[in-house]
Amino acid sequence: MNDTPVNEDTARVRGASPAGATDTQSAARRVREMFTAIAPHYDLLNHLLSANVDKHWWRRTAATFSPLLSRPNARVLDLCCGTGDMTFALRRAGPQAQITGADFSHAMLRLALKKSDGVTGLKWIEADALQLPFADESFDLLTSAFGFRNLADYDAGLREIHRVLKPGGQFGILEFSEPKGILGKLYRFYFKQVLPRIGGLVSGTSAYSYLPASVEKFPSPAELASRMTAVAFRKVEWVPYTFGIAGLYRGTK
Numbered sequence: 001m002n003d004t005p006v007n008e009d010t011a012r013v014r015g016a017s018p019a020g021a022t023d024t025q026s027a028a029r030r031v032r033e034m035f036t037a038i039a040p041h042y043d044l045l046n047h048l049l050s051a052n053v054d055k056h057w058w059r060r061t062a063a064t065f066s067p068l069l070s071r072p073n074a075r076v077l078d079l080c081c082g083t084g085d086m087t088f089a090l091r092r093a094g095p096q097a098q099i100t101g102a103d104f105s106h107a108m109l110r111l112a113l114k115k116s117d118g119v120t121g122l123k124w125i126e127a128d129a130l131q132l133p134f135a136d137e138s139f140d141l142l143t144s145a146f147g148f149r150n151l152a153d154y155d156a157g158l159r160e161i162h163r164v165l166k167p168g169g170q171f172g173i174l175e176f177s178e179p180k181g182i183l184g185k186l187y188r189f190y191f192k193q194v195l196p197r198i199g200g201l202v203s204g205t206s207a208y209s210y211l212p213a214s215v216e217k218f219p220s221p222a223e224l225a226s227r228m229t230a231v232a233f234r235k236v237e238w239v240p241y242t243f244g245i246a247g248l249y250r251g252t253k
């Protein structure tokens, strides 16, 4: 990662830019510190603030890839795995797949490891999504749930995903989005006014103010899809989940 300013071009967001970040390195450091700080409360707040809909989103994403997951010896990487809920959903959909969860927050990974007691065949690796410690063309499937938006450089992240996927390999990036219409207005009120207050009270951090700010700055589905196509992914599509509160980006190398 270089030290180019986070958002050199206001029309094209380079990557996550938490408050106080001046370049891609400081943005990544702040993101890691933030997730490390909220790790002990992360699961509770996730389920509470999403009214458990998050579990449905992980399950639905895993089910989308079940034909691929049920191939013998399918190699799967769950990037930005955090405490592992997406990884566990993949395991349930593909009991034979070789699944690795990767994250750069040691505290989040420790929780994933603790939760994986009794679940077989999972590997956990501490790694930066922008510099993955895997050879080219290592995986048949790469997923990332609510992690990609936090990368300091989205195009660099997409290039790294492209590099580690096998030809014909697929990715699924699950991310928040901003629903439109009346529901969008109600949701924005909840997301910007209510969620940061509850999150702040429980976690004692400002991470839950960063969340709506990062979703607002995140490229639109159409823009991100075109950036995915620009790094040579094919069959790129975005499928909205729950009225577009979240959605799944898919593509093939």
Ligand SMILES: C[S@@+](CC[C@H](N)C(=O)[O-])C[C@H]1O[C@@H](n2cnc3c(N)ncnc32)[C@H](O)[C@@H]1O
Pocket (backbone or CB within 6 Å): 028, 031, 032, 035, 046, 079, 080, 081, 082, 083, 084, 085, 086, 102, 103, 104, 105, 108, 127, 128, 129, 130, 144, 145, 146, 147, 148, 150, 151, 152
């Ligand atoms: C919102 S959490 C999502 C965790 C999990 N996938 C889920 O659905 O609950 C985002 C995760 O991305 C990780 N992350 C952010 N930037 C990263 C990077 N550059 N490399 C690796 N992990 C990163 C954070 O440490 C955090 O655990």
